[in-house]
């Protein structure tokens with residue numbers, strides 16, 4: 326029995342966490358809309374829920390935790406961006422997703438168990454909408470299908486917003502076909518040049534909220550344990566997911582625990598394109614736009630984790646430098662490289678994380694372990710937080726060059742090459758050679774080009 330406690334937005338309290346089925350812990354987190362490079366704020370839920378995923382795997386066993394993070398690849402922002410750039414929607418979403426996967430792998434995040442794509446789940450979306458119409462919670466009008474908010478007696482329980490605020494929020498989009506101003510779109514018609522699928526209501530496409538309800542249903546069932554995302558998603562996105570799933574399946578709950586990360590701002594200001602402080606994960610890792618230098622993925626990860634996930638976080642150069650100093654202190658500690666990680670992470674660290682992911686406390690445990698020379702425990706603690714694999718292993722060792730390369734293996738190889746380029750830039754020749762040898766031992770040969778780039782091939 327674990328003593329894990331999590332803050333549940335539904336009840337506004339920290340609650341003991343008990344999965345409905347200990348052999349199948351189920352978590353869903355809203356993933357990216359793939360129209361542009363993910364910004365550093367988008368990295369926050371990815372990193373936070375990766376720590377929770379790792380902790381759950383430790384507690385319940387790797388085979389007993391299913392983590393689903395979707396890829397929203399149908400959305401009006403995508404259509405607009407593809408038209409603007411003169412590329413096909415498919416090319417835009419594929420390329421953006423590829424960069425996203427590489428970005429978050431560089432941040433030391435494990436791939437979720439399943440990453441469903443919205444465009445591959447149109448059938449269950451239509452099925453859910455049909456159910457909602459059949460049981461009186463939705464209606465078709467003018468090629469659209471709308472969810473009828475007044476049909477659900479306790480709509481609004483998650484966000485606890487006063488009715489007039491919700492109405493004001495919904496008013497952004499008043500249309501003649503709505504019976505009530507709060508009703509929201511489940512399905513809408515597509516023009517000939519817009520992506521569309523045949524449906525009982527004509528050729529059209531889904532609204533954003535129904536995508537997550539359908540994908541979580543297909544991969545986790547009608548009710549599941551944890552649903553996560555950023556705090557901005559509480560209303561209307563999560564409120565509407567709950568309305569759709571509960572009314573379609575007739576349960577009192579969709580997810581039992583709702584978790585939300587706080588927002589990130591940059592150097593004390595809201596991140597926005599117009600303020601010029603809009604910063605992508607890709608820029609931090611690969612360019613010198615922030616603080617005049619590139620930053621290793623594990624520095625970004627630690628900087629993100631030092632603030633409790635529910636608090637707002639201020640993204641500053643100073644915070645990155647502090648995170649880097651902490652990482653160096655651990656990795657440069659005497660005898661760090663000589664010992665293997667202990668089999669189980671230190672008890673105090675588990676204790677800290679079990680208190681609604683108190684990572685700040687977990688980090689002070691790591692500092693204490695270094696001070697007292699407990700290197701095995703330090704290593705295994707770093708590993709549980711995803712701060713050890715990201716630096717040294719990236720689990721590339723389990724990669725088999727004889728089999729076909731998966732996209733994950735490619736991402737891992739490319740991350741190693743980036744790490745080696747960074748080591749060379751820092752004139753850390755020992756590290757750069759170590760990475761080259763490591764890759765060579767797995768059959769990956771590197772070639773350094775005159776223009777400073779490195780290409781690779783698999784020698785069979």
Ligand code: AMP
Nearest residue numbers: 358366367369370554555556587588589
């Ligand atoms: P979006 O692509 O806008 O739907 O966002 C993807 C995820 O990133 C969602 O979980 C958002 O809540 C989260 N997110 C977006 N902006 C920020 C931010 N500035 N700080 C923290 N999380 C954010």
Ligand code: ZN
Nearest residue numbers: 355356537562
């Ligand atoms: Zn969602």
